[in-house]
Amino acid sequence: MRAAAQDAFSADYAQARARFVTSAAEAGLLVESKAHPQAGLQGEELAMDVARDGHPGASRLLIVSSACHGVEGFCGSGVQVAALRDPEWRAYAAAKNVAVLYIHALNPYGFSHIRRTTHENVDLNRNFHDFSQPLPVNAGYRELHSLLVPPEWPPSAANAQAIGAYVAERGEKAYQAAVSGGQYEFADGLFYGGRAPTWSNLTLREVLRTHGRRAGRIGWIDIHTGLGPSGHGERIFAGRNDADALVRARQWWGGQDGKGITSIYDGSSSSALLTGLMFTCAYDECPQAEYTGMALEYGTVPVLQTLHALRGEQWLNAHPDAPPALAAQIRKEVRDTFYVDTDAWREQILTQAREALIQAVDGLAA
Numbered sequence: 001m002r003a004a005a006q007d008a009f010s011a012d013y014a015q016a017r018a019r020f021v022t023s024a025a026e027a028g029l030l031v032e033s034k035a036h037p038q039a040g041l042q043g044e045e046l047a048m049d050v051a052r053d054g055h056p057g058a059s060r061l062l063i064v065s066s067a068c069h070g071v072e073g074f075c076g077s078g079v080q081v082a083a084l085r086d087p088e089w090r091a092y093a094a095a096k097n098v099a100v101l102y103i104h105a106l107n108p109y110g111f112s113h114i115r116r117t118t119h120e121n122v123d124l125n126r127n128f129h130d131f132s133q134p135l136p137v138n139a140g141y142r143e144l145h146s147l148l149v150p151p152e153w154p155p156s157a158a159n160a161q162a163i164g165a166y167v168a169e170r171g172e173k174a175y176q177a178a179v180s181g182g183q184y185e186f187a188d189g190l191f192y193g194g195r196a197p198t199w200s201n202l203t204l205r206e207v208l209r210t211h212g213r214r215a216g217r218i219g220w221i222d223i224h225t226g227l228g229p230s231g232h233g234e235r236i237f238a239g240r241n242d243a244d245a246l247v248r249a250r251q252w253w254g255g256q257d258g259k260g261i262t263s264i265y266d267g268s269s270s271s272a273l274l275t276g277l278m279f280t281c282a283y284d285e286c287p288q289a290e291y292t293g294m295a296l297e298y299g300t301v302p303v304l305q306t307l308h309a310l311r312g313e314q315w316l317n318a319h320p321d322a323p324p325a326l327a328a329q330i331r332k333e334v335r336d337t338f339y340v341d342t343d344a345w346r347e348q349i350l351t352q353a354r355e356a357l358i359q360a361v362d363g364l365a366a
């Protein structure tokens with residue numbers, strides 16, 4: 001994952017998928033493809049692709065996944081391709097008897113269509129609930145919904161003013177929490193968690209049952225973008241609110257003082273407190289394993305800009321007949337919000353990812 005590996009990042013989903021499949025094949029790995037029921041933005045085939053580097057019966061398994069949030073896959077796919085092309089990294093994991101499972105495009109639909117959500121309009125990282133139980137209520141979102149997804153785009157001056165007034169009055173953190181905290185009421189809204197498991201949810205569980213049931217210890221790095229300072233990879237603890245798991249994650253990834261990892265449970269993360277998170281399926285599907293995970297969340301642009309771009313995208317999703325130039329502009333804005341297309345940014349991404357991967361292997365092997 002040296003600087004020379006910068007062509008690991010792709011310009012669209014189809015290219016990203018081809019690079020992943022080719023890099024895995026060149027590394028001598030089989031790729032297992034889970035075909036998605038819908039087509040991509042250019043009509044291409046969509047799939048969740050899985051490559052395992054290491055023994056099928058390995059007791060230590062590191063999962064590296066991309067595109068939980070579709071469009072965020074521009075970053076995560078690059079990390080995976082660079083890792084597959086990095087013989088030193090691969091030898092390091094092999095020498096410590098850690099198998100590495102690369103899951104490319106958890107949400108291939110969103111990656112291809114430049115959406116954060118799945119084809120069900122669901123935020124995959126809010127979709128892991130026991131749907132037989134009552135779902136969380138997000139009163140803050142309910143209050144904002146009609147403003148967030150207005151009838152026209154760009155929004156009217158009155159709409160912009162109302163959103164501005166909300167942020168000025170309640171603060172940016174409260175706005176972010178209300179919008180991004182997840183909601184189960186408005187199927188056509190933002191950060192909708194769904195009312196049933198999505199295709200990606202069910203398919204990921206199948207992958208975990210196949211690959212995770214023989215492991216005594218599982219580590220998981222799930223790559224995201226869109227929160228925090230540009231190029232900085234925030235390491236957000238992704239596990240139950242359990243002291244032992246947090247201590248372990250701090251030992252692996254927290255640095256000397258353990259503060260290098262943040263948590264949504266104590267307010268130290270740039271992410272709001274969330275429920276329905278994807279990592280919970282590691283506990284469900286691999287109950288035999290000691291699980292330790294994090295979301296590696298890379299910063300791109302300020303959060304208000306991110307939320308604005310997502311509002312436009314939500315409008316576009318409800319208006320498929322929008323003028324092509326406006327549609328293209330909205331998609332470009334969304335992509336630029338979740339992926340900074342510069343060599344300097346990509347280099348920061350790969351350097352920090354490689355460190356986190358090595359630390360995970362050390363942690364698993366300890």
Ligand SMILES: [Zn+2]
Binds near residue numbers: 068069225226
């Ligand atoms: Zn994300």
